[in-house]
Amino acid sequence: MNTEITCFYKLLSYALHSDHSDMITQTQKEQIRQKLPDLLQLARQHNVSLFVYDALCQCDIDDPLLQETTFQREMLFECYHNYDMLFFAKKILALLEEHSVSYCLLKGVSLLANYPKPECRSASDMDILVSDPKEYTRTRDLLLSYGFCVANGMTDHHEELLYYENDKTYLLELHNKLINNSGNVRDETIKALFKQTIPVKKKLSFAALSYQCLNTEQNLLYLLLHMLQHFTSLGFGAKLLCDWTVFLEHHAHEIDFMAFQTMLEDLGLVPFCEVMTELCIRYLGLPREILEKNHCTFLAATIDPALLQRVLDDIHTAGEFGKENHTRVLIAHQNNFSSTIAQGHRQMKIYFPKLSHCFLFWPVLWSITLYRFLCNNRRLRKIDTKTILENTRQRQELFKALSLDSDAKRKEN
Amino acid sequence: MRLHTDYQLRNIGTFYFLVPLKSDHPVIDQILTLNETGAFLWNSLQKVLQKQHTVQPKKATADNAPLPDNDELMQLLCHALQAEYDVTKDEVLPDVKTFLNSLTQKGILTLKD
Numbered sequence: 001m002n003t004e005i006t007c008f009y010k011l012l013s014y015a016l017h018s019d020h021s022d023m024i025t026q027t028q029k030e031q032i033r034q035k036l037p038d039l040l041q042l043a044r045q046h047n048v049s050l051f052v053y054d055a056l057c058q059c060d061i062d063d064p065l066l067q068e069t070t071f072q073r074e075m076l077f078e079c080y081h082n083y084d085m086l087f088f089a090k091k092i093l094a095l096l097e098e099h100s101v102s103y104c105l106l107k108g109v110s111l112l113a114n115y116p117k118p119e120c121r122s123a124s125d126m127d128i129l130v131s132d133p134k135e136y137t138r139t140r141d142l143l144l145s146y147g148f149c150v151a152n153g154m155t156d157h158h159e160e161l162l163y164y165e166n167d168k169t170y171l172l173e174l175h176n177k178l179i180n181n182s183g184n185v186r187d188e189t190i191k192a193l194f195k196q197t198i199p200v201k202k203k204l205s206f207a208a209l210s211y212q213c214l215n216t217e218q219n220l221l222y223l224l225l226h227m228l229q230h231f232t233s234l235g236f237g238a239k240l241l242c243d244w245t246v247f248l249e250h251h252a253h254e255i256d257f258m259a260f261q262t263m264l265e266d267l268g269l270v271p272f273c274e275v276m277t278e279l280c281i282r283y284l285g286l287p288r289e290i291l292e293k294n295h296c297t298f299l300a301a302t303i304d305p306a307l308l309q310r311v312l313d314d315i316h317t318a319g320e321f322g323k324e325n326h327t328r329v330l331i332a333h334q335n336n337f338s339s340t341i342a343q344g345h346r347q348m349k350i351y352f353p354k355l356s357h358c359f360l361f362w363p364v365l366w367s368i369t370l371y372r373f374l375c376n377n378r379r380l381r382k383i384d385t386k387t388i389l390e391n392t393r394q395r396q397e398l399f400k401a402l403s404l405d406s407d408a409k410r411k412e413n
Numbered sequence: 414m415r416l417h418t419d420y421q422l423r424n425i426g427t428f429y430f431l432v433p434l435k436s437d438h439p440v441i442d443q444i445l446t447l448n449e450t451g452a453f454l455w456n457s458l459q460k461v462l463q464k465q466h467t468v469q470p471k472k473a474t475a476d477n478a479p480l481p482d483n484d485e486l487m488q489l490l491c492h493a494l495q496a497e498y499d500v501t502k503d504e505v506l507p508d509v510k511t512f513l514n515s516l517t518q519k520g521i522l523t524l525k526d
Contacts, residue, residue: 050425050426053425053426054425054426056426057426057427066426066427072427075425075426075428076428076446079425079428079430080441080444083430083432083441083444084441087439087440087441090437090439091438094437117423117425119423119425120425166441206421206434207434207435208434208435
């Protein structure tokens with residue numbers, strides 16, 4: 001692994017632990033100084049700039065680059081943005097509480113309590129789950145009457161609502177279920193596992209923020225499924241690994257690992273969970289002893305180092321949600337022709353939501369979709385289609401190595 | 414003289430912020446950005462407040478606790494800065510005044526008329 005990546009995860013690990021058990025040595029500090037511009041760029045790509053910046057300052061790594069006005073402004077802007085999101089969340093959660101809405105706050109803001117400096121964790125939106133259909137309509141009406149407007153209609157599992165205030169726009173995703181239908185056999189199991197989501201009341205002491213969220217096991221599973229959802233599409237970056245690290249570290253003592261293991265096995269996600277956890281242990285300072293002490297079941301005795309490296313590379317080159325990697329255009333869980341066709345068909349439906357209702361148009365719409373795909377590769381992404389296909393093939397191999405293609409096998413069985 | 418208790422001093426990198434985190438309806442304009450000296454003065458102010466609680470336990474409450482009068486407060490903060498940074502009173506006085514002015518303008522501190 002190259003120095004830049006080592007330094008990047010070292011800094012993140014430092015930022016995630018208030019006791020700074022993961023010390024940074026003088027040699028590492030020197031390496032960090034040498035790689036500073038690249039590290040800051042990486043932090044931007046993974047949307048973890050404030051963690052990295054704070055760790056640099058706490059380790060007394062001083063550099064003229066950190067004092068530059070533009071950089072200082074960028075960091076200051078991020079700090080204000082994060083406080084702004086927190087205040088927005090506080091206002092909306094108070095509104096929901098006032099109207100006795102039964103909801104669950106998901107990911108982002110609900111994870112802040114696990115971080116030593118919660119305001120360093122950026123969140124671009126706020127996610128609220130209201131699974132009961134009647135309650136969902138009531139909540140939606142309440143938010144619309146409060147001043148929200150609909151940004152995008154209902155997708156498979158959520159609706160985007162926007163709120164404007166003082167020249168700022170805030171995004172709220174109102175979910176009616178946790179995970180979108182991916183069309184594989186896992187969907188039904190997920191549905192069953194989240195059939196009952198009884199909100200648990202929590203309080204974020206640092207901001208006196210009261211909210212309702214999923215219970216610990218469901219929350220842990222949801223974080224894993226959220227990672228999986230992004231991993232099998234365009235990928236995800238270091239921020240989601242940080243979430244996994246701090247959540248496990250703070251909640252290990254209250255997790256029923258045996259029950260969780262059963263869920264993992266039902267979903268065929270044991271290898272995926274083992275690899276992600278091992279990465280957090282090795283690179284983000286997740287203490288193995290805490291997991292062992294609490295009888296964590298997904299600590300693999302041995303994991304192929306080459307596989308770990310491939311997954312880390314996949315995460316590392318993805319940036320936040322795969323935005324940094326333009327070769328990740330095709331998403332295919334299974335390495336076969338039909339899955340690629342199915343994906344093209346799905347894309348056609350996205351491009352032509354109305355026309356696609358009439359199947360007679362499909363051959364023409366498929367052709368246009370293919371033409372647009374080829375043109376966009378050349379003009380916008382500036383990557384040839386061959387590279388994209390090769391990258392897709394490699395990622396499919398990776399999914400296979402993590403047994404994420406087992407849906408197909410299970411279906412056949 | 415009153416000190417707002419909704420505010421917390423937060424530190425990210427080289428920035429210090431006074432953030433109304435405990436407020437029920439916080440707004441971004443209420444945040445005050447401080448430098449290292451400002452952060453030191455805020456901590457000194459908190460210490461003065463704690464001392465007041467110890468000396469006058471019956472008079473002081475957690476919310477809106479009474480503070481020493483304006484001049485006394487200014488003196489105490491100047492002394493604290495002098496002791497920490499080895500500077501003269503004339504050098505620190507403008508900083509202390511600016512700090513107290515910023516707090517009063519944001520409504521974090523209410524000085525006696």
